[in-house]
Amino acid sequence: MHDLLENLMDSAARRAEYADARFVRTRAERLSTRNGALDQLDSDESEGIGVRVRLRGAWGFGAVRGADRYGADEALGRALSVAEAQPAAGGAELAPEPPARGRWESPAERDPFEVPLEDKLAVLIACDAGLRTDPGVRVTLAQFQARRVDRLFASTEGALCEQRTTECGGSIAAVAVNGDESQVRSYPASHGGSVAQAGYEHFVRLELAGAAPRVADEAAQLVRAPACPPGRTTLVLAGEQLGLQIHESVGHALELDRVLGREASYAGTSFVPANGIGSVRLGSEMVSFSADATSAGGLGTYRWDDEGVSGRREPLVHEGVLAGFLSSRETAAEIGLPRSGGCMRADGFARQPIVRMTNVNLEPGAAGSLDDLLADTGAGLLIETNRSWSIDNRRLHFQFEGEAGWEIRDGERARLVRNPSYAGRTASFWAGCDAICSPSEWELTSLLDCGKGEPGQVIRVSHGSAPARFRDVEVGVA
Amino acid sequence: MNAGDVAQRAAARAGRDALALVTRERSLTLRFAHNRPTQATAIDDVTVELAVVRAGHVGRATTNAVDDGSLLACARRAALAAEAAAASGDGAFPGFPVPADAPSDYGHDPETARLDPECGGAALAAAFDAAAGSGLEGHGIWSAGEEERAVATADRVAVDRTTDAFMKVICIAPGSGRSGYAAETAVAAGRIDGGGLAERAAAKAATAGTSVELEPGEYPVVFAPDAVGWLCDLLAGTAFNGLAHAERRGALSGRLGQVVAAPAINLADSPRLRRTLPRAFDADGVAKASLPLIQDGVAQGVVHDVRSAALAGARSTGHALAPGGHPDGPHPTNLVLAGGGAADEQELAARVDRGVYVTRLWYANVVRPKETLVTAVTRDGTFLIEHGMITRPLRDLRLTDSVLGILSRTQALTGEQKLTSDGEFYGRRFAFGVVCPALLASSVRFTGPAS
Numbered sequence: 012m013h014d015l016l017e018n019l020m021d022s023a024a025r026r027a028e029y030a031d032a033r034f035v036r037t038r039a040e041r042l043s044t045r046n047g048a049l050d051q052l053d054s055d056e057s058e059g060i061g062v063r064v065r066l067r068g069a070w071g072f073g074a075v076r077g078a079d080r081y082g083a084d085e086a087l088g089r090a091l092s093v094a095e096a097q098p099a100a101g102g103a104e105l106a107p108e109p110p111a112r113g114r115w116e117s118p119a120e121r122d123p124f125e126v127p128l129e130d131k132l133a134v135l136i137a138c139d140a141g142l143r144t145d146p147g148v149r150v151t152l153a154q155f156q157a158r159r160v161d162r163l164f165a166s167t168e169g170a171l172c173e174q175r176t177t178e179c180g181g182s183i184a185a186v187a188v189n190g191d192e193s194q195v196r197s198y199p200a201s202h203g204g205s206v207a208q209a210g211y212e213h214f215v216r217l218e219l220a221g222a223a224p225r226v227a228d229e230a231a232q233l234v235r236a237p238a239c240p241p242g243r244t245t246l247v248l249a250g251e252q253l254g255l256q257i258h259e260s261v262g263h264a265l266e267l268d269r270v271l272g273r274e275a276s277y278a279g280t281s282f283v284p285a286n287g288i289g290s291v292r293l294g295s296e297m298v299s300f301s302a303d304a305t306s307a308g309g310l311g312t313y314r315w316d317d318e319g320v321s322g323r324r325e326p327l328v329h330e331g332v333l334a335g336f337l338s339s340r341e342t343a344a345e346i347g348l349p350r351s352g353g354c355m356r357a358d359g360f361a362r363q364p365i366v367r368m369t370n371v372n373l374e375p376g377a378a379g380s381l382d383d384l385l386a387d388t389g390a391g392l393l394i395e396t397n398r399s400w401s402i403d404n405r406r407l408h409f410q411f412e413g414e415a416g417w418e419i420r421d422g423e424r425a426r427l428v429r430n431p432s433y434a435g436r437t438a439s440f441w442a443g444c445d446a447i448c449s450p451s452e453w454e455l456t457s458l459l460d461c462g463k464g465e466p467g468q469v470i471r472v473s474h475g476s477a478p479a480r481f482r483d484v485e486v487g488v489a
Numbered sequence: 490m491n492a493g494d495v496a497q498r499a500a501a502r503a504g505r506d507a508l509a510l511v512t513r514e515r516s517l518t519l520r521f522a523h524n525r526p527t528q529a530t531a532i533d534d535v536t537v538e539l540a541v542v543r544a545g546h547v548g549r550a551t552t553n554a555v556d557d558g559s560l561l562a563c564a565r566r567a568a569l570a571a572e573a574a575a576a577s578g579d580g581a582f583p584g585f586p587v588p589a590d591a592p593s594d595y596g597h598d599p600e601t602a603r604l605d606p607e608c609g610g611a612a613l614a615a616a617f618d619a620a621a622g623s624g625l626e627g628h629g630i631w632s633a634g635e636e637e638r639a640v641a642t643a644d645r646v647a648v649d650r651t652t653d654a655f656m657k658v659i660c661i662a663p664g665s666g667r668s669g670y671a672a673e674t675a676v677a678a679g680r681i682d683g684g685g686l687a688e689r690a691a692a693k694a695a696t697a698g699t700s701v702e703l704e705p706g707e708y709p710v711v712f713a714p715d716a717v718g719w720l721c722d723l724l725a726g727t728a729f730n731g732l733a734h735a736e737r738r739g740a741l742s743g744r745l746g747q748v749v750a751a752p753a754i755n756l757a758d759s760p761r762l763r764r765t766l767p768r769a770f771d772a773d774g775v776a777k778a779s780l781p782l783i784q785d786g787v788a789q790g791v792v793h794d795v796r797s798a799a800l801a802g803a804r805s806t807g808h809a810l811a812p813g814g815h816p817d818g819p820h821p822t823n824l825v826l827a828g829g830g831a832a833d834e835q836e837l838a839a840r841v842d843r844g845v846y847v848t849r850l851w852y853a854n855v856v857r858p859k860e861t862l863v864t865a866v867t868r869d870g871t872f873l874i875e876h877g878m879i880t881r882p883l884r885d886l887r888l889t890d891s892v893l894g895i896l897s898r899t900q901a902l903t904g905e906q907k908l909t910s911d912g913e914f915y916g917r918r919f920a921f922g923v924v925c926p927a928l929l930a931s932s933v934r935f936t937g938p939a940s
Contacts, residue, residue, distance in 0.1 A: 049546050051816050052570035057553040073531045076553040089531040096606035097526035098614050128573035150736050188737050193859040273522045275628040361532050399856040403866045403939040412856050465630045466518050467915035489856050489889050
């Protein structure tokens, strides 16, 4: 395959200004139980080659399944023909990058694909039994998933690099129904749970079966809990909900293709101006974000992105002020940055790379533990797990709803409330952040279904954060 | 490569109690921004899904390799999965029916199947000219595809070939940032008029006047067909999902036969209607047929795949998204909302003293499925209606309301319907849309600004 891609790039170099090619092989396994019985047992494999070319500034991309030279030539020919058929584009030069060479593999102590199916099923069945301990629970779910992706990248600039990533994780959920009321509780997160760049050991560490009775109990409590009262209050976000808040309002807003208007057709644009580095305030002095492609276990961790640019840690927001963007070689050059941020990622072989998030992390503060933060807060609302999310196409106005909320009273987690929603405006919301827990509370949460691009692409990413406090937030909006 | 041949070979390797679904995609998508092409993606790929049943459990495996060795390996993985599941006790899956041999006869256009990049390039050039002629920047996509689907058991194979084409143009005014939207979905790419779409989008973006902000609250709303299509698809996931219904999580749980919408609402899944994107069978191989869902405002039924039907004690209605059932349940992909008596959107607006005109919705998400409560933002053409006329541009708004509530408050619909789609193709291309008219609702809840 190495020779095939190098030869293909030799051929492409004679016919295009620039070209790159990726061979991608993906293997995935998903197991789930529902109401005590096996619900899904899927095993997926695919492989193919995607070729990207640039002609007169216009990009063309062709993808074919398989791993043979005939198919690779077909993909190159198709990429060239679609690039030629378009009106002239006249895009920017590509920011320089030394050719990527070498091999990298994400760590995995125990290969999740080598663990017998029966063993994984036994864990899920035990989880499901633990979830069915409350008669108010109508639906119980437990799931395991693993994925391995092998990528080989080559370019007309001499790059040739190979990567293997292994991901593993799972989750449980209980749905309680009481008349017209239906409520769900998930652990450790909704939307696919907790998945890390790791082996089977990550799934084991989640201890899903141990958490199941509590999750079922909370679901049953929720259908009878009072609704989150509307008003303005102090909001404490933790875990998945804080990760999603970072993802939607900060991560996407700082994707440079959006900032430059390239994604107006679908994902949208951004309220952040391209010339705002060093001057635009996006939050309080408490708030610093980085884009970190080196976070251990993160789903946005890699040695090279899908343009062959080294993955690394770059500041995005420093003490509340814009410090950088998530960028590609083309977008970085367009605003005069010396180098790409290394954020080009593609969903499999049949999609071309676009600007995506690495692990966008909120740096920890010094507010101690979550209990310390609640004690310091006095009164307010705590939300940890997401149920619903929506934000406008400039990433300015958002509205979220959690699965469960806890009122904070006298500095402690108090009454459970259902339908805890909140809404805000990105910059003023982050300006209201006045406390972030200490490094001991900092953790990565995973997000498995970030959609962007046309045709659509789904990537996985993680966000690191410690619980944070936001003042004067509108809650109970939905 | 012939999908039917691959499906037969795959099914033969899986043996009895198995089903093979093969989907071949050939597609071309051209993106553009600022009146310039930005990305072009040509795909030629296939997905072979093999589902094997053992003791009422389904094991599934997929591959995109079609040689005999790979198909055999895929069949073994599916069988291994099903046997591992069977060891945990008997399951409830009753087995796959004989595949329906009923190809859709007007869902394929040979010219579109050529995927000529010149056709797309010409559509882009026409859109750029029209947008630039109005002093605007055009953004959007042109996409066309051919899907060949084959479903096979050891005894029988059925094949369906379809094409689809989609183009959307968002025109943005460089100074104000105001935007307008127009889109077209069709079986044939020849029906897509890039210049015409850009002119329609430009007309909305170039409307005179300063955008005004509307206070949160409840207002009468005229939804254009693209917005109605979003609402109907959200309703599909929350109300018509047979799995959720059987588990009493669905919005129509305990409400079938009851009034759930205004008398003017007639909604069906009509997969063989000429104006939709026709489909012959679902992922279980069950034949597609028209299914009434709401008639004269009364809830009539929900959709099922083989799995949810077994759970509910019903028959599959042909709405499986994956062989053996998708984890999220079945989904109607050919919704048709019947039109009403209004001549056009202006006639709907004429009945409103002060209200909102919504071109399209975006980032719509379900908040509480059992209430069909959704939230979304308006985008690319939100206007104030004053004294029966669409007058000034509005800043975008956040809508948070129940879809069934909106349909209950529906006062009128246009006679003309449109095939609406968002042109989203995640994973294997699966083009679908909603045929619907514009709609006037007497009251819709807006919970805040969105721009």
